[in-house]
Amino acid sequence: MDYSKSQLAPSHDTQIVRNGGLWLLLVMLLTGCASNYTESAKNFQALYSSGDYANSLIEAQSLVAQATPENEVVLKLQLANVQREAGKIKESVDMFEAVENLYQSYDASAEVSLSAESISAFSNPYALPYRGRSYDRIMTATYRALNYLELGDQAKARVALNRALFRQEDAKRMVAEKERIAREEMGNVDASNSSAGGVVRSSEVYSATSQAIADFVGLPIYQDYMNPLSVWLHGVFFLHTAQGIEDVEKARKSLERAQALAPQNPSIKEDAIWAATSGSRPAVDGKCIIYVVHETGEAPVWTEHKFQLPLIIIDRNAPIVSVAFPKISPVPNQDTLAIKYKTETYNPALLASVDGMVAREFNDELPIVKTRAVASATIKGIAAYVANKAAEENNRRNNSQAAGFLYLATIITTNAYTTQSAQADLRNWATLPKNISMVRLVVPVSEKLNIQNSLARPPISFTVPNAKSLILYCKTPAKGGPLSLHKIILNP
Amino acid sequence: MKKLLLSAALLSLAGCSSPRDAGYIEANDGSGIVSLDAVNVQDFALAADMMLKSLYDSPAFVGAKRPDGSPILMVGRVTNDTGSNFDTSQLVKKMTVSLTKSGKVRVAKAIGFGGPEDQAAAEARKSQAAVTGESAKPLLPDYTLSGKILENRASARGVQQASYIFQLSLTEVKTGLAVWEEEKTITKQGSRNSIGF
Secondary structure, rough: OOOHHHHHHOOOOHHHHHHHHHHHHHHHHHHOOOOOHHHHHHHHHHHHOOOOHHHHHHHHHHHOOOHHHHHHHHHHHHHHHHHHOOHHHHHHEEEEEEEEHHHHHOOOOOOOOHHHHHHOOOOOOOHHOOOOOOHHHHHHHHHHHHHHHOOOOHHHHHHHHHHHHHHHHHHHHHHHHHHHHHHHHHHHHHHOOOEEEEEEEEEOHHHHHOOOOOHHHOOOHHHHOOOOOHHHEEEEEEEHHOOOHHHHHHHHHHHHHHHOOOOOOHHHHHHHHHHHHOOOOOOOOEEEEEEEEEEEEEOOOEEEEEEEEOOOOOOOOOOOOOEEEEEEEEOOOOOEEEEEEEEEEEEEEEEEHHHHHHHHHHHHHHHHHHHHHHHHHHHHHHHHHHHHHHHHHHHHOOOOHHHHHHHHHHEEEEHHHHHHHOOOOOOOOOOOOOOOEEEEHHHHEOEEEEEOOOOOOOOOOEEEEOOOOEEEEEEEEEOOOOEEEEEEEEEE | HHHHHHHHHHHHHOOOOOOOOOOOOOOOOOOOOOOOOOOHHHHHHHHHHHHHHHHHHHHOOOOOEEEOOOEEEEEEEEEOOOOOOOOOOOHHHHHHHHHOOOOOOEEEOOOOOOOOOHHHHHHHHHHHHHHHHOOOOOOOOEEEEEEEEEEEEEEOOEEEEEEEEEEEEEEEEEOOEEEEEEEEEEEEEEEEOOOOO
16 A cells, blocks of 8 residues: 555644643653552551550551651651550650651752742652651650650750750741742742743632631740740750759750740749759759650641632633642640649649641641642643643544544543642641640659549559659540550659 | 653653762761761761860870879760760770870770770679689779760851860869860851751
């Protein structure tokens, strides 16, 4: 058969279909696999919240074993927390160390600031590694310090507490960094001449993102991104383990700062006064200074808020485009704690609101999240529109049943793609508590304390050891949940 | 559209770079990895060199002799007061190696702050004393070496600075007075980025 050159060359309409299809295919490929992170973490989270640490440990280990490098930090953080509550302190120390090493390796690599092209292809936020938010990093160092103290390694606890303070300074610096990245990425979107910039600034997007954090009004906003638990722990550690006057001075600064961060907690005052007026470790003859710390509830839950974008192009070939934002909501299930000594009952007062820390950082990240999500959805919409337009053109020229079917199939596929592929990044350290409270007691050695949470469980009886000071770190994962207790000797 | 296709294709290929081959470097020649978040091996080497120079230039050991030889030094507590974990012997060992080689001091191993550095030597002394029927002579040091390593951070206009401050003191046990003290600071700068998502 003699084929002429014109027969071999692709026709114009075939080229349109090919180009439109190719573009859509490429964008779809760049989307990557939809992440099932939330689904896979659901079972683990339910077990952890119920206080079933033995089984949640098995789940967490399995999640870490299957973790992709992008999810390694967040899954290892969860595992380290469960190990801590399951009594495997040494394993928890190693896991937190592994996470700290990951932070350092991420910090040594390039920043995650997306160019115009990469924002366009940024359809799947799970393709980027979770590098740990500022509050994650501060809490990592704080839990490391608590673990080391429980193991009696005060030298390493000192280092971890210093790290916690440096992480707070980093957090302050990162606010400016986030603002810069948000501006830069918005500039990239505007420069790309797509309609995404207008959509990011639209009232629909503004209203959707302002709902994402509406439930957190009235929470404490901590000055300079400080974490009151870390600051207070730094203070009491350096006070009770002081190796010299410099350590007492460090303690004074931290305790005064903690007092300003948690003014509703009267227990910090006495130590702050001691540190300011005495140059030595506090001690009361025959008695033990006990700090009962209570960690309870769950950090805000992250859900996906999906909505339809305003139309980018007014045309019957324009697909329906969805955009997905993360939304955080408080989990109202915190417990209370009562410590009974003889006829007296003591209740810990609020020291730190993790909800407040999470909400503030979420709010800081929102401009970047918004730009990335909208730009990604817009470019997917344009790709789908080009594919639809090409299929329509092909149908018009060929006017065959097959071409009509192809056009219809393209419309259905592109609409399914642009509505279903939008995904919000819901990765977060979900085993963090909601609130942390604290009370200070001075009790004679060998006396008994009864510690009880809200349910009518038998209280835990604690005999005061022969030590000058200690921390009783208690945890109830949810209201009425089991009460676990860590004994940490500060000054033997 | 071709431009966009090209950009996307380039993006999909990003990250395919060949790793650097492993090789040996000199710890002190400045070619090592410099971390803002940690004290690197070259920092310890530099700090130890500076400390030793200061100690050798000082009159700390002048006239310090025992009837049986050079004075005895015990290594005391060197507190790591930074934000990164490391073994402080990376500093102290370099100093005791040099001091021992120079004959200025002998370093006590069978006693030490928080327990003997050489447990076997301590046990062997006890055994030897038991065999000979004599009690082991107390090993009393003439000097103790102690100190602290601190960290200071600062940042401005996207540049971060980390300073590591090495403080050491040599104390004469007999008088309880410091006969030598030194402080050396190593400062590093760089831009570090750590957006958390």
